[in-house]
Amino acid sequence: MSPSTIGLAILLLGILAIVGTMIRVRSRTAQKLFLPVSIIAGFIALILGPQVLGRLGEWLGWDALVEGGIFGGGVQEVWGELPGLLISVVFAALFLGTTLPSPKRAVKLLGPQLSLGVTFASGQYVIGILLAVAILVPLFNVSPMFGALIEIGFEGGHGTAAGMAPVMQELGFEDGGDLALAMATVGILSGVIIGVIGVNWAARRGHSKTLDVSANRDPEIARGLYDSEQPSGGSLTVRTESVDSLTLHIGIIALAVLIGQGLLSGLQAIxxxxxxxxxxxxxxxxxxxxxxxxxxxxxxxxxxTGLARLIDRGTMERIQGLALDTLIIAALATLSLDAIVDNLWPFIILAVAGILWNVFVLFFLAPRFIQNFWFERAIADFGQSQGVTATGLLLLRMADPHQKSPAYEAFGYKQLVFEPFFGGGLVTAASIPLIVQLGPYPLLIIMAVLLVFAIASGLFYFGKRASFDLERQQ
Known part of the structure; x- marks a missing residue:
């Protein structure tokens, strides 16, 4: 793989992002679905790559298209390696530039929010593993690792799915990465569609104190552009005569990744x-x-030490966004359609079950967990549990565009406690190795106990306590 091929592959990702942006701006369908540009660009790359155009070329006898579509085999090889590298950048920047609350304060403020998030995530494991051991393994002779795909794809999103792909392949689940990416795509699409329907339903039925349905029709949000006010993408924390602020922030992320590698190597040695x-x-x-x-x-x-002032959250979010957009485009561009076709019915069963579980939690459990502003606070977790954090924030912005509820604060602090474990955290990372090493039942039991505890605490303790606290503050 030559340096020029690597450079070309990266440049092509940028061109695909521009094409995806143009489609989002002009396509009413893409706007109604709130499709991220990275997913649009990824599907374009998939169609023009070996999985679609390459197979058409094989049928027509155009051998030049078979290996890599219009991009070539070398570019496809580079794209195949990028997701596993960039996911570490995304997660390393997750908490850099934020204010970390004490665990005691986080639990006190965000008990019902945390219970709701854990209910979404642990339930995805319970539903998935139960379906795997009861139906999918006996009927379709698939791996028990199928049981973890809902949480990896839905709660984790495309980044986590791509990051877990090498682990699944190493443990004998060759199709796992492609299936998890497909699951993430289904999750984000269904999450946005169901979320938009839910926002309109809550407005009509009076289930929200802040809902503004007109946000759905905001042309700036739909097109994905800022036509008027343009918020800053970050602030300089060092003088450019010394070093560019972006360079410093990339170095900080690099240090975080190296610390992570040291921690992982130490744990492996122990x-x-x-x-x-x-x-x-x-x-x-x-x-x-x-x-x-x-x-x-x-x-x-x-x-x-007081050095946190050198870390700007806006700059970290821009680096994180670049890495995530690039990761998604590259991951979708190298998605194997054969893996989905070969496991179509198990995949459909898992996807439908995961969607139904998340809908049940949103509309049935959430109002009982959170008595005040329940829809605003629940829709963000629903969006995250179907795709990524950005999906949850998108739906929350539609539900509470003027930030009149405590949903933004509650969701933000809950992420600090939740993310280290689920949605790409330690639990997600360990789920596949645990299933392989111990079988599916120990993980199923652990997640079932956690699910019961989360539901019980949400129904009988945190929910009622949070209602009292909010009423006292008003």
């Missing part, structure tokens, strides 16, 4: 020393959740 003869978990845990912990360590040190 495992080899103590219990590797019985079970190996950290041997197969990917780097990105530890890179996230590396970012947390840097932020904690910065808060203690």
């Amino acid at each position: 495992e080899q020393w103590l219990w590797a003869d019985t079970i190996e978990i950290f041997e197969f845990v990917p780097l990105f959740p530890l890179a996230m912990l590396g970012g947390v360590i840097i932020q904690l040190i910065g808060d203690k």
Whole structure:
């Protein structure tokens, strides 16, 4: 793989992003579905690549298109490696530039929000593993690892799916990465569609104190452009005579990734020393959740030493957004349609079950967990549990465009407690190795116990307490 091929592959990703942006601006269908540009561009690359155009070329006898479509085999090879690298950048920047609350304060303020998030995530494991052991493995002879696909694809999104692909392949689940990416695509599309329907339903039925349905029709939001006020993408924290602020922030992310690699290597060494003869978990845990912990360590040190002022959250979000957009385009461009076709019915069963579970939690459990502003606070978690955090914030912006509810604050602090474990955190990273090493039942039992605890705490403790606190503050 030559340097020029690597450079060309990266340039083509930028061109695809421009094409995707033009389609989003002009396509009413894309606007109504609130499709992210990265997904539009990824599907374009998939169609023009070997999976679609390449097969058409094979049928027509155009051998030049078979290996890599119009992009070539070398570009496809580069794209195939990018997701596993960029996911560590995304997670390393997750908490850099944020204010980290104490666990005691987070639990006190966000008990019902945390219970709701854990209910979404642990339920996806319980539903998925139950379906795997009861139906999918006996009837379709698939791997028990199928049971983790809902949480990896829905709660984790495209980034986590791409990051977990090498682990699944190493453990014998060759189609797992492609199936998880497809699951993430189904999740984000269904999440936006159901979320938009839910926003309009809540407005008509009076289930919200802040809902403004006109936000759905905001042309700026639909087109994905700022026509008037343009918010800043970040602030300079160092003088450019010394070093560019972007360079410094990239270096901080690099340090976080290296700290994560050190943590992972240390855990793997301890495992080899103590219990590797019985079970190996950290041997197969990917780097990105530890890179996230590396970012947390840097932020904690910065808060203690006063150096946190050098870390700008807006700049970190721009780097994180670039890495995530690039990751999604590259991952979808190299998606294997054969994996989906070969496992079509198990995939459909899991996807439908995951969607039904999330809808049940949103419309049945959430009002009982959260008595005040329940829809605003629940729609963000629903969007995240179907796709990515950005989906949840998009739906929340539609439901509460003027930030009149405590939903933004509650969701933000809940992420600090939730993200290290689910949606690409330690639990997600360890789920596949646990299933392989111990079988599906131990993970099923753990997630079932966690699910019961989350539902019980949401119904009988946190929900009622949060209602009292909100009423006292008003």
